[in-house]
Amino acid sequence: MESQTIVANLKATAQRYKDNEAIVYKDRRVTYSQLWFDVCRIADFLKQNGLQDGDRVTLVVENSPEFVASYYAVLAAKGVVVALNTAAKHRDIANWLNHCGANWLIIDEKHGEFAQLHETFNDEINLLIVPKDSDSLNTVSSNNWREVNNSYTDSTIPLDIDPNKPAAIIYTSGTTGTPKGVTLSHINLSSNVSSIVAYLGLVSDDRILNILPFYYSYGNSVLHTHLAAGATVILENSLTYPHVILEKIVAERATAFSGVPSTFTLLLRRVDFNNYDLSSLRYITQAGGPMTPHHIKQITDFLPDASFFVMYGQTEATARISYLPPEQLFEKLGSVGIPIPGEEIEIRNNKNQAVKVNEKGEIYVSGDNVMLGYWRNEALTSEVIVDGWLKTGDLAYKDEDGYVYITGRSSDMMKVGAHRISPKEIEEVISEIPAVSEVAVVGVPDPMLGECIKAVVIPNLGVDLSKREIMAHCKKNLAIYKLPKLVVFTTELPKTASGKVRRFMLIDID
């Protein structure tokens, strides 16, 4: 029997809207029936080649029709899909592969770390390689991706999936210590999708222009929700040329666009919205940290007919926790809104008791969207899941109408653009430089990215160490978005009596 899962949803959507465009990528337009056929044949290939229930299948594939088909194929084959950050370097990817005990790696041949990963893991993990020249499953020319093409002629696959079992793992941090692998069940994914589809009012006529990476929870939810509605997901994988985004919205008559605050900052700075007819846009969503009221006002002035949804979420809650109904945008400006349908939010003090209206505390969340836990880490899981409630680490209060206002974070994590980065990851890499005695890293305010990374370094006595040497080492070992923007040298780090670095005091060191 087929239970409520996002892959069963896709099957139903593909039957209902078979000729609708599901994915638009470069000059390719993949319909729902094509997508479903690709899902079935990749799933069949994986099973024919030994995939067992619960095996971890990692994806290092950029946003593309191949990513989407592979993701759903893993779910259909009853594997656990682990989509990894495609900007990551070999050391992070290798660490994640080892941590999740990957049985399979599906990887873009054009990925910058492909050769090294291929050499390291070819004997240990089954590889499925998406070739460089792939422009669809039907025209591939190299290696085992062709076998996928040839292996299947049917469009049926049994979906007798246990919805309580793990469906996906999303890593939220890199190399330091034990990686945090947020483990989501099929129910987690499908319940969050249903809630979001309901409050955004998604329909099959919607066409979203997506620039968010699918390996993060925000992009992941954009993908699943629009496919669940039979809508079209138009892929544009870079914000480097901002006007291209707006040209595409116009050309594709897109009805939706989603971004993080830095997305909108970049667009507002570099592009004159007046030059584009953006009247097709029905709604805009924004998550990933607070956006300035000034920028919200600018966007809504440019797009008076589009609904603007401010949203808040966390990977540990699958993606979405709350949303601000657009009609309340200016009345409740600064709020992240109310719980999504089917979920509860409580603000609690450090004694785990609910606080009163307008009193600050920590956000706790309960609902079907709360993760199963961190992959193979019960200790860490028990720190954040308390009696079935997710302890988010975000500090907030609720007003008299139940609207949530976030006031801060209780963790050290930095938020650079769409990325959540642990300072420890950067410190670990910089401390590998022999000339470095001590290093501490902190996020400092940045007008474009929200926060940027500042490294404060103490060189060894008598050693000549330049910023360039530090940056060159970082460039080699860190993804581009993790590179410090500021590097300053000092002779002493501010510390507590117990020797812990006072990170907030690093901000003022010149």
Next chain:
Amino acid sequence: MSDAETQVRNYILDNFLFTEDQSQLANDDSFLEKGIVDSTGMLEVILFLEDDFEITVKDDEMVPANLDSVSNILKFIQSKQA
């Protein structure tokens, strides 16, 4: 190597690859595909071109054909200064 080529190459090597080693950058290397410059870095590249070569980069000129490699940038500068 022309003056412009030296200037552009050294700017990219200095600011994005953090090295003086000329062998680290081929003129046809795609900045995006090789992970050399990201979206915020591209804004810095544009400011560098506008300041150092006294050109204005319009919205519709911000395309990979003009900006995604040293070769493309050199051709773009030449066309703007022609």
